[in-house]
Amino acid sequence: MIDLRSDTVTRPTEAMRRAMASADVGDDVYREDPTVRRLEEKVAELTGKAVALFVPTGTMANQLALMLHARPGDEVIAGKSAHFVNYESGAGGAWAGVQFAATPRELFTAEEAAALIRSSAYWLPRTRLIGIENTHNMAGGRIFPQADVEAIAALARQHGLGLHLDGARLWNAAVATGSSEAVLAAPFDTVSVCFSKGLGAPVGSVLAGSESLMEHALRFRKMLGGGMRQVGILAAGALFGLEHHRERLAEDHAAAARLGDALRQLRGVIVAPVETNIVVAEVESSESVVAAARRLGIAFSAISPRVVRLVTHLDVSGAAFSTAVDGVVAAFREAGHA
Numbered sequence: 001m002i003d004l005r006s007d008t009v010t011r012p013t014e015a016m017r018r019a020m021a022s023a024d025v026g027d028d029v030y031r032e033d034p035t036v037r038r039l040e041e042k043v044a045e046l047t048g049k050a051v052a053l054f055v056p057t058g059t060m061a062n063q064l065a066l067m068l069h070a071r072p073g074d075e076v077i078a079g080k081s082a083h084f085v086n087y088e089s090g091a092g093g094a095w096a097g098v099q100f101a102a103t104p105r106e107l108f109t110a111e112e113a114a115a116l117i118r119s120s121a122y123w124l125p126r127t128r129l130i131g132i133e134n135t136h137n138m139a140g141g142r143i144f145p146q147a148d149v150e151a152i153a154a155l156a157r158q159h160g161l162g163l164h165l166d167g168a169r170l171w172n173a174a175v176a177t178g179s180s181e182a183v184l185a186a187p188f189d190t191v192s193v194c195f196s197k198g199l200g201a202p203v204g205s206v207l208a209g210s211e212s213l214m215e216h217a218l219r220f221r222k223m224l225g226g227g228m229r230q231v232g233i234l235a236a237g238a239l240f241g242l243e244h245h246r247e248r249l250a251e252d253h254a255a256a257a258r259l260g261d262a263l264r265q266l267r268g269v270i271v272a273p274v275e276t277n278i279v280v281a282e283v284e285s286s287e288s289v290v291a292a293a294r295r296l297g298i299a300f301s302a303i304s305p306r307v308v309r310l311v312t313h314l315d316v317s318g319a320a321f322s323t324a325v326d327g328v329v330a331a332f333r334e335a336g337h338a
């Protein structure tokens, strides 16, 4: 099976597994795991933040950010289809106790965010935070324009709001734009990044921010059950991904562009602009296209009745990727897109 459902399906390479097996470890609840500390220091430096904290998942990193910036009853402004609102099992309402106001578009402007900021009347929820996703998963790996990020940051400062970056795929945005992660994350108070997506590690994310915010994050992480022990084994996989798989994300982007171009030739298929490693295409029937692909040994996702998503990653490259493109095109044709 050629699996293009997500970049989370990658399996650790032999070299990554060796790095994990031989990692130096200690008890990280006592903050004594040298590999975790090394990873946290490296990510703090890469994102330009004072302190970084290792967590098991991107979900936990995002949820910690909500807990840091808001109190129960507060409101958070989030882009349409934001992961931390829609795909984290309702955690924001359950743990941070917040409610959300969604912008009309995934990649939104400062004006669209401003329209959602509440007045300070005591009977209204308090607006406390704006969250941005870069790259934006459900928008098809689109890059959030940095000029808009800066305008939204100015708005947040003007209203005393926090600003969080869901940077699960910030590595992809950095490679695609040529701007460093630190530059892209500079306007934000907190940033989450993932190692288990394009970087190919089996587990791991980080939340980074100021010293004072991250002191609270350490306590909240423990409350959520994210205080782990000899977890350098996992941090070593993340470090390996950072050191060996970051630059090569450009290959995934080129592969996605090629796939997008091939699908654009087919009748009745509308392909969204491909900016990184995700291809989103509108079709007659997602179900028929996905089923036809399955019969040919290829998996990708139906994200709505008429939209499919295909994600490129390091486990489908070279000759296997050429086979994948031919197979995907054949499946689309079989489903009526000649």
Ligand SMILES: Cc1ncc(COP(=O)(O)O)c(C=O)c1O
Binding pocket: 008, 056, 057, 058, 059, 060, 062, 083, 084, 133, 135, 136, 137, 166, 168, 169, 194, 196, 205
């Ligand atoms: C944009 C974005 N944020 C956060 C997450 C959550 O990451 P995890 O699956 O590690 O909880 C994902 C996962 O796909 C994601 O795409």
